[in-house]
Amino acid sequence: TEHDEYMGSLxxxxxxxxxxSLKVTVPNELDVEPLVAACNGKFGDxxxxxxxxxxxxxxxxxxxxxxxxxxxxxxxxxxxxxxxxESCSVAGPGFVNVVLSKNWMAKSIQKMLIEGIDMWAPLxxxxxxxxDFSSPNIxxxxxxxxxxxxxxxxxxxxxxxxxxxxxxxRNHVGDWGTQFGMLIEFLFExxxxxxxxxxxAIGDLQxxxxxxxxxxxxxxxxxxxxxxxxxxxxGGEDKYRRAWARICQISRTEFHKVYQRLGVHLEEKGESFxxxxxxxxxxxxxxxxxxxxxxxxxxxxxxxxxxPLIVVKSDGGFNYASTDLAALWYRLNEEKAEWIIYxxxxxxxxxxxxxxxxxxxxxxxxxxxxSYPKASHVGxxxxxxxxxxxFRTRNTEVVRLVDLLxxxxxxxxxxxIERGKGEEWTEEEIESTAEAVSYGAVKYADLKxxxxxxxxxxxxxxxxxxxxxxxxxxxxxxxxxxxxxxxGKDIEELKNKxxxxxxxxxxxxxxxxxxxxxxxxxxxxxxxxxxxxxxFYRVYQNFQVVEEACTNLLPNVLCDYLYNLSEIxxxxxxxxxxxxxxxxxxxxxxxxxxxxxxxxxxxxDLLGIAxxxxx
Ligand code: ARG
Numbered sequence: 001t002e003h004d005e006y007m008g009s010l011x012x013x014x015x016x017x018x019x020x021s022l023k024v025t026v027p028n029e030l031d032v033e034p035l036v037a038a039c040n041g042k043f044g045d046x047x048x049x050x051x052x053x054x055x056x057x058x059x060x061x062x063x064x065x066x067x068x069x070x071x072x073x074x075x076x077x078x079x080x081x082x083x084x085x086e087s088c089s090v091a092g093p094g095f096v097n098v099v100l101s102k103n104w105m106a107k108s109i110q111k112m113l114i115e116g117i118d119m120w121a122p123l124x125x126x127x128x129x130x131x132d133f134s135s136p137n138i139x140x141x142x143x144x145x146x147x148x149x150x151x152x153x154x155x156x157x158x159x160x161x162x163x164x165x166x167x168x169x170r171n172h173v174g175d176w177g178t179q180f181g182m183l184i185e186f187l188f189e190x191x192x193x194x195x196x197x198x199x200x201a202i203g204d205l206q207x208x209x210x211x212x213x214x215x216x217x218x219x220x221x222x223x224x225x226x227x228x229x230x231x232x233x234x235g236g237e238d239k240y241r242r243a244w245a246r247i248c249q250i251s252r253t254e255f256h257k258v259y260q261r262l263g264v265h266l267e268e269k270g271e272s273f274x275x276x277x278x279x280x281x282x283x284x285x286x287x288x289x290x291x292x293x294x295x296x297x298x299x300x301x302x303x304x305x306x307x308p309l310i311v312v313k314s315d316g317g318f319n320y321a322s323t324d325l326a327a328l329w330y331r332l333n334e335e336k337a338e339w340i341i342y343x344x345x346x347x348x349x350x351x352x353x354x355x356x357x358x359x360x361x362x363x364x365x366x367x368x369x370x371s372y373p374k375a376s377h378v379g380x381x382x383x384x385x386x387x388x389x390x391f392r393t394r395n396t397e398v399v400r401l402v403d404l405l406x407x408x409x410x411x412x413x414x415x416x417i418e419r420g421k422g423e424e425w426t427e428e429e430i431e432s433t434a435e436a437v438s439y440g441a442v443k444y445a446d447l448k449x450x451x452x453x454x455x456x457x458x459x460x461x462x463x464x465x466x467x468x469x470x471x472x473x474x475x476x477x478x479x480x481x482x483x484x485x486x487x488g489k490d491i492e493e494l495k496n497k498x499x500x501x502x503x504x505x506x507x508x509x510x511x512x513x514x515x516x517x518x519x520x521x522x523x524x525x526x527x528x529x530x531x532x533x534x535x536f537y538r539v540y541q542n543f544q545v546v547e548e549a550c551t552n553l554l555p556n557v558l559c560d561y562l563y564n565l566s567e568i569x570x571x572x573x574x575x576x577x578x579x580x581x582x583x584x585x586x587x588x589x590x591x592x593x594x595x596x597x598x599x600x601x602x603x604x605d606l607l608g609i610a611x612x613x614x615x
Contacts, residue, residue, distance in 0.1 A: 009122065009519035011036050011046065013084065014098060018048045021078040025071070026054055026063070038516065043089060044097030045512060051075060051094025068094035102502045105511045109595050110500045117602045120518040121162050126338040126372055130168045130331045131157040133343040134259075134266055137174030138251040139183055139209040142258060142401050144383040144391055144457070145345050151443050151608065152380055152451055153343040154264045155555045158606045168267065168335060172327065173255075175248050175270035178317070179209075181230035184243040185222060186212035194243055205251055258401050262439060263608060269327075277326040278318050282311055285325070285362055302357045309354045324355050328375065332364055338372045341553070346379035346452060353377070378553055381454035383446075391457050404457075408438035411463055412471075433612050437471055438463070440609035444470035447607055448559040468563045470609055473600070476566045478615040480597045483573075484590060487581050491594050498587035500595075506572040507592060513568050517561070517599050555607065562603040569596050 018034035026032065035049040051072035055065070065071050072094030079088060079096075086101040112119055133153020136142040157167045186208070187194050215222050233240040252268070259266060282298070285291050291298050296314035311322045331337045342352060356375050359365045365373055385391040413434035416422075421430055445462035449455045465471045484491055502508040572578050572592070580589040604611045 010084075010100070010515055011038060011519050014046050014048070017080055017082055017085075018050070018075065018096075020080050021075050022050060022054075024078040025074045026058060029054065029057060038519070039097070041097075043091050043095075044099045046098045046100070048075060048096040048098070051090075051096070055094070070094075072096050100512070102508055102511075105508070105515060106500045106502045109511055109514055110495070110591065113495045113500075113591060113595055113598065117517075117598055118162075121164065122518060124160065124163050124165055124339075126165055128166045128168070128335065128337045129160050129339040129341065130170055130335065130337040131160070131341045131343065132170045132172045132327075133157070133341075134255075134264070135170075135172040135174070135344070136251075136255060138248050138270075139179070139205045140174075142255060144401065144404070147258075147401050147404070147442075148345070148380050148383060148446055148451075149343045150259070150262060150264055150266075151446050152378065152555060153341075154262070154608045155447060155558075155606060156341060156343065156378065156553060158608060159555075159558075162602075162606060165339075168331075168337065169265060171255075171266040171268040171270070173248075173251075173268055173270035175251075176272040176275055176323070178227075178230050180233055180244055180247070181226040181228070182212045182216045183209065183247055184229045184233065184240055185226045186215055187243050187247065189215075194246055205247070205254065258405075261402075261405055261435075262443070263610065271320075271323045271327075274323050274326040274330060275318070277330055278322050281326045281329045282322065285311070285358075288362060290358070290361055300358045300361070302354050302361075305350075305354060305357075309358050321351065321355055324351075325358065328355070328359055328364065332373055338374070340373070340375045341378055342376070343378045343380070346381060349377060349379050376553065378451070380451040384454050384456045386456060386458060388456070405439060405442065408442050408459065408463065409434050411459060412438035412441070415463065415465075436610040436612050437474055440470040440474060440604070443608055444473070444559065447555040448563075450556050451554065468559075473562060473566055474604075474609070474612050475615050476569070477597060477600045477604070478612050480569070480593050480600070481613045482615075483580060483593050484597070487586065487590055489587075489590060491590065494587055494591055495594070498591055500591040501585070501588045502592075503585065503588075504572075504575075504578055506568075506575050506578050507589070510568050510572045510592060510596065513565055514595055514599050517602070558603060558606060562600065562607075565596065565600060565603070 015034040015036045018036055022029075022032045022034060032050065032054065035053070037047055037049065038045065039047045041047075051068045055068040055071050058065070058071075065074065069090060069092075072090040075094075076088045076090055076096045079085070084101055084104045086099045088099070089097050091097055131153050133156075134142075134146055134150040136146045153169075157169050160167045216226055217223075229240060233244055248270075282291065285300065286298075290300050291311060292301060292308070293299075294308055297310050298312035299308035299310050301308045309321050310319060311325065313319055328340065331340050344352075352375075356365065356377070359375065360367055365375055383391040413430060416425075416430055416434055416437075421433075425433070441462045445457070446455065448468060461467075462469055463471055465475060502511045573580070578585075578589065580586060580593065583589065601611050
């Protein structure tokens, strides 16, 4: 199949060649892992950094080398010949530098143009993954934290899907719990015929929640009824189930509007879904001897953490953690997921840490984090307002998501009209462009930051058409499309009949960056040759960790790649020596423009941003 033919990133392909060389160079050292990194430096494009480490292992054991540089020299000489390599050299204490062949690079890019960008998809070691994201709570407003979860989770899901992983996009909505007793009783009071009550009659569910809470706190009789309602709901009494379902449905409609606008697809399996599984799961853990009694509650102790994970509350009820345990059990055993990714704010880190450890104790997950099945918590920081405090509107309410999207759109539309598009474009074009640009801008502003840091929400910044913003990138892409259109050439025909050549340095730089798309997340720009040995190992080790973390879980790496791509393209395009239209290299350069546009569009796609084609 197509997938078996996958060659891997440049780095992976080179690593395969070096692996062969290492076996020949040091036949007695088993399983030496080739250390290959992009260095994009003046000595080469990639570097193999095994010589020093190997030297310290083999010296004094009668190996036929006189020091790391000699080991490097041997690694170089034993490298199998390959179309992809133009030349190799050894530098400093044995770094083997590789210069890639321009011909091979050009051919590879053209092949991608013909066969499609899917051939550059990475190949992760799992078949099925769950991405648990967005996950707002019923009857509460979706706030900016849920926006972050929705945006980050969607991107992670898209990256995995691109890599042909079957992704179960799970909306773990908070649709269960004691607050429903109060909501249901309040619903009965306000709308005796609650099933006929329309969404608009109930209106703002958040206000409804507040009002019922007030009633709950003020009237002991109501409180009593609400507590009864919880019992009757959990007992499955029909009227209570129907009232609960009605409330969930109203919330769902609201959530759905946001997802639709953001173009995010989710499948709801809320907390209530896992409820029937909880008793069995807890019983199984109990049989394993993991569940203990503590202050009336049933808990699991976790090594190194002084508070235990409560799995049954002292009143016998279940909680967030019980549900998460049941959900994890279900995902592993029923859905056969090998990677389960949870996207929430970092505030929940301890919860996940504890419950993953409990799952490891139970033997559901392997010890350590490098084998599968694996559970990962993808945490993110707060969204801040310009005052540096938690993002709120003037009346200190949480910011409503839809309002943010509305405002971004209004601003984008105004900017388009200011650019004179009002006369040139149809109303529909303006609308759809404003939407693509504004929603793209909101997403990109979030994704471009390292997700763990807080980020400041600022419309002026995110909607700026200069700098590292979606607007700038979308315009850059639209301009490339217009270059191709203006040429009047049929690009599909050129892909097959023309030839792409990387003659000029700026063309080669662009080509290399395009080819490195496949290793987004594994890229590094440090140059080990300038580091001392101790520092080199420290940096390198760090880098390994970063690389691991990047395997689909740090969208900002993809944003950096995209931004760099656009900058490198600009350098090429603005160089008079690289004139496109009308030059004798026109065909080749148009193909390079097209390849850039294709890769940019794939990045947009992975980031959940809709491209625009003209500006
Ligand atoms: N509903 C939770 C919240 O709003 C997020 C749920 C995350 N997913 C999970 N499996 N715990 O904070």
